[in-house]
Amino acid sequence: MKNNNSDFLHLGNKLLHWYSQNARDLPFRKTRDPYKIWICEIVFQQTRISQGLNHYNNFVDRFPDVKTLAEASEDEVLLYWKGLGYYSRAINIHKAAKQIMSDYTGVFPSEYDEILKLKGVGKYTAAAISSICFNGKMPAVDGNFYRVLSRVFADDFDISSSRAFAYFSELSQLIIPDNVGDFNQAMMDLGSEICKPRNPVCLECPLNKDCLAFSLNKTHEFPVKTKKVKAENLDLHYFFVHRNGKFLIQQRKDDFIWKKLFEFPASIPEALKPFNKGSKILHHKLTHKNLTIEVNDIEVSSEEMWNDFTSKNEYLITDFESSLMRSFPKPLENYIQNRLKK
Incomplete structure (x- = not known):
């Protein structure tokens, strides 16, 4: 894609307008506390919000801040993670809390590159925390970005490619507005509620008039993924x-x-x-x-x-x-x- 950003910036603004009226009412949407945003991002990496919300609430009730989490025993952290699965996430959260206490004097880092240094934090999570809490300008590229952008542009770039993250990060720059934090959350909601992997609700999508896959009746063909890991x-x-x-x-x-x-x-x-x-x-x-x-x-x-x-x-x-x-x-x-x- 070599088009100038301004050619597609209206897509990001449409998405922000839709989000302002349709954002899901979630407890972590009412805070800009980077600790709570971090916990929610890790909890919901592998867990649907409907399934993980009580776990999130119980976890932050017991561990309301970095210091409390860092001082807890690993067994207790695992106990409060019980039922969420993928327990390495809890182990990494515990290690990262100790890292924040030792390397950042207990203050959650505000820069993307510093957040990325925390144990268990990847590019998506670092971008989400940075943009939502500190007005960072990085797109939080994940499966939702892959799916929405692939369909909007009818782009057949293989999302199983090792270059997919970099490619869709660059592609997202075509539509990303100034308010990156809300834009990232809007993409999360759009991908979860509207632009679903199967049976997308295209008639309710704020981008349907601009979506090439929808106009071609080919939403089922995107995103393209060729490599499947054999179990x-x-x-x-x-x-x-x-x-x-x-x-x-x-x-x-x-x-x-x-x-x-x-x-x-x-x-x-x-x-x-x-x-x-x-x-x-x-x-x-x-x-x-x-x-x-x-x-x-x-x-x-x-x-x-x-x-x-x-x-x-x-x-x-x-x-x-x-x-x-x-x-x-x-x-x-x-x-x-x-x-x-x-």
């Missing part, structure tokens, strides 16, 4: 070792999936295998991974063997009520809940 199949095996209402757990390390969450033992000695009462197969999907999880039910009837096994290993002994204060991967949490119902 990896992964098998996991656990042993639910229990006796008299108590069972064993351990905390995962911070590598691979489910960082720092709690799980059941992954192995047991031969002496405990005769106590196996059967197994249950669980299926779970992660981004780019299909999990098949086998959980073996090991009810140890011998107190001597229970004491011997627990004393020789570093497992934590917990019960069903106490387990509610720990963060487990969703399939294991469901397994525990189902046992509670028995």
Whole structure:
């Protein structure tokens, strides 16, 4: 695209006018506190607003500022993230809060390049915080930008390309107005409510008269994405070792999936295998991974063997009520809940 910005600037202004009348009434829209904008941007990266709003409210109620979050334990942060999934986001938020306390004397950085240095903060999030809270001029390019711009310009640039972010960042400059913060939020709302991936509500779109894909009846052809990551199949095996209402757990390390969450033992000695009462197969999907999880039910009837096994290993002994204060991967949490119902 080599057209001058002024040729398309009216599109950005139309979007701002639409946003002024149709912006979603969300609690974080009532603040310019960069801490709260940061938390909401991270929460809703992988979570629909309707699903994550209560989690966001509970999180900022418990951790209302950077200092409170930085001083909390990692386990407590993970507990308040419970139900949102993608727990590495919570770990990174905690690390970034400590980073702000140590590197920025507890004051949230205001410049895009400094925000980008925070743990777990990418270009989109840095641009959103910068523009909404500090009048920064960076477009918060994400899937909504890809979809809206691809359709408006009937642009077949492949969004799976490594150059997609840079390309659509430049393309957005054609329509971006002075009020970049509201423009970025308008693009979020338009992509979420109107210009949806499937079944877009084109007749209600403020840009439909300017949208080439709509005029050509080809909205379903945009955006173009050629590369699809094939999901990896992964098998996991656990042993639910229990006796008299108590069972064993351990905390995962911070590598691979489910960082720092709690799980059941992954192995047991031969002496405990005769106590196996059967197994249950669980299926779970992660981004780019299909999990098949086998959980073996090991009810140890011998107190001597229970004491011997627990004393020789570093497992934590917990019960069903106490387990509610720990963060487990969703399939294991469901397994525990189902046992509670028995």
